[in-house]
Amino acid sequence: MSAVVVVGAQWGDEGKGKVVDLYAPYAHLVVRYAGGANAGHTLVVGGEKLILHLIPSGILHEETKCVVGQGTVIDPAVLLKEIRALGERGVSTLARLLISQRAHVVLPHHKLIDELREAKSDCAIGTTKRGIGPCYEDKVARRGIRMGDLLDGSRLGSNLEANLQAWRPVIKDLGGTLPDAELITAQYAELGDTLRGYIGDASAVVREAVESDQKILLEGAQGTMLDIDNGTYPFVTSSNAVAGGACAGAGVGPTHITRVIGIAKAYTTRVGGGPFPTELEDDTGQKLRDAGAEYGSTTGRPRRCGWLDLVALRYAVAVNGLDEIAITKLDVLSAVPELKVCIAYELDGQRLSHLPYEHIDAVTPIYDTLEGWDDELPSCRTRSELPIAAQRYLERIEKEVGCRIGLVSVGPDREDTADLRDPFYG
Numbered sequence: 001m002s003a004v005v006v007v008g009a010q011w012g013d014e015g016k017g018k019v020v021d022l023y024a025p026y027a028h029l030v031v032r033y034a035g036g037a038n039a040g041h042t043l044v045v046g047g048e049k050l051i052l053h054l055i056p057s058g059i060l061h062e063e064t065k066c067v068v069g070q071g072t073v074i075d076p077a078v079l080l081k082e083i084r085a086l087g088e089r090g091v092s093t094l095a096r097l098l099i100s101q102r103a104h105v106v107l108p109h110h111k112l113i114d115e116l117r118e119a120k121s122d123c124a125i126g127t128t129k130r131g132i133g134p135c136y137e138d139k140v141a142r143r144g145i146r147m148g149d150l151l152d153g154s155r156l157g158s159n160l161e162a163n164l165q166a167w168r169p170v171i172k173d174l175g176g177t178l179p180d181a182e183l184i185t186a187q188y189a190e191l192g193d194t195l196r197g198y199i200g201d202a203s204a205v206v207r208e209a210v211e212s213d214q215k216i217l218l219e220g221a222q223g224t225m226l227d228i229d230n231g232t233y234p235f236v237t238s239s240n241a242v243a244g245g246a247c248a249g250a251g252v253g254p255t256h257i258t259r260v261i262g263i264a265k266a267y268t269t270r271v272g273g274g275p276f277p278t279e280l281e282d283d284t285g286q287k288l289r290d291a292g293a294e295y296g297s298t299t300g301r302p303r304r305c306g307w308l309d310l311v312a313l314r315y316a317v318a319v320n321g322l323d324e325i326a327i328t329k330l331d332v333l334s335a336v337p338e339l340k341v342c343i344a345y346e347l348d349g350q351r352l353s354h355l356p357y358e359h360i361d362a363v364t365p366i367y368d369t370l371e372g373w374d375d376e377l378p379s380c381r382t383r384s385e386l387p388i389a390a391q392r393y394l395e396r397i398e399k400e401v402g403c404r405i406g407l408v409s410v411g412p413d414r415e416d417t418a419d420l421r422d423p424f425y426g
């Protein structure tokens with residue numbers, strides 16, 4: 001068998017959706033392993049755009065089964081909306097989509113608490129306000145509601161009451177309106193009923209796929225620098241976005257992971273607060289935002305933009321054990337006359353080639369300047385068809401981070417891709 005992890009190598013929004021859609025025809029199963037509706041994964045096929053928040057990005061391929069694993073947190077109303085939107089496009093999900101009964105449920109008060117906390121400047125981190133943090137808090141505190149609970153009304157009612165006992169004082173303290181337990185129970189039992197045909201033992205299905213030698217693609221959400229343990233804490237999400245998270249989040253043993261592919265933009269973006277050493281708060285940053293349409297797929301917020309940070313990418317290669325990098329949005333750099341890449345940081349007079357544990361907000365990037373190119377790239381289908389300066393840019397990335405580049409994305413559409421190969425063989 002083989003299992004390949006596709007992981008975000010920066011601060012999210014690297015183009016994981018596009019790449020997973022390209023790799024999915026090579027896989028029997030695509031499994032989302034972490035995060036929730038904070039994610040927004042965009043697929044563009046023949047100019048038509050689809051943004052998925054919870055459903056794996058393999059769903060457009062009829063032969064591929066999609067699983068939402070136990071490491072995720074699910075807002076059932078968002079899931080249902082996504083299923084229905086796909087149905088309206090003629091994409092059937094029944095019998096092809098399985099949601100883990102162990103995945104935790106995002107409840108109305110999770111979203112309320114997330115919003116109220118974000119409204120207080122002393123604890124705001126720029127979350128997506130999708131209730132992700134409070135839901136994972138419940139999971140770790142062992143008082144969460146899981147998707148399987150939605151299928152049993154009386155269990156749901158008693159578990160929910162115990163859960164709310166913990167949150168009522170918090171909500172009161174934040175000045176919010178206390179939730180009505182009975183109303184939530186009724187609403188969520190109904191959602192459970194509607195979704196019944198989709199909820200099941202996902203990790204058993206993944207295990208069977210492993211045992212029957214199937215090919216499994218493990219789809220990450222967010223990115224390495226947003227990982228709860230490896231990211232720029234506390235400005236991170238609340239789950240393990242890194243490749244290691246795929247094992248626990250999907251139910252696959254580490255010895256079954258055969259390859260890890262990191263997705264990175266040809267420059268850097270970040271949404272929300274937190275350190276971003278190569279951020280450009282000037283015209284060049286705005287030009288990247290305009291050329292790359294850098295507005296959040298989930299919240300619509302303008303993304304912060306900056307030069308490619310090779311120190312952060314080097315770190316992502318190490319903590320994910322990347323075998324290969326897929327570079328996206330190379331076309332966005334066309335017509336930028338001079339390109340900078342950050343090859344090291346300076347902190348207190350010292351040159352650092354690795355990410356420091358703290359004071360990331362205090363480092364000064366050390367840049368190398370590379371020649372740009374004018375040509376449009378979307379028609380390039382192999383790396384050798386790229387302008388020489390673009391080839392040099394990719395070679396420099398490989399040299400600095402010690403990892404080879406496989407696929408190169410040169411436009412948002414499925415077609416706009418160079419060097420697409422079977423991800424299971426590299």
Ligand code: GDP
Binds near residue numbers: 293
């Ligand atoms: P994800 O969260 O990692 O799946 O990434 P998002 O979908 O949030 O953001 C990536 C954005 O870039 C989407 O709007 C994609 O359609 C777009 N995109 C992906 N690859 C390319 C590319 O190579 N060039 C351009 N111009 N856009 C791209």
Ligand code: IMO
Binds near residue numbers: 237238
């Ligand atoms: P995809 O999968 C980019 C960011 C938020 C915020 C921090 C915490 O599309 O790459 P949260 O709502 O998770 O508690 O917010 O994480 N964030 C993302 N940024 N892409 C994402 O997902 C993100 N998911 C969360 O902006 O800074």
Ligand code: MG
Binds near residue numbers: 040041042297298
């Ligand atoms: Mg996104």
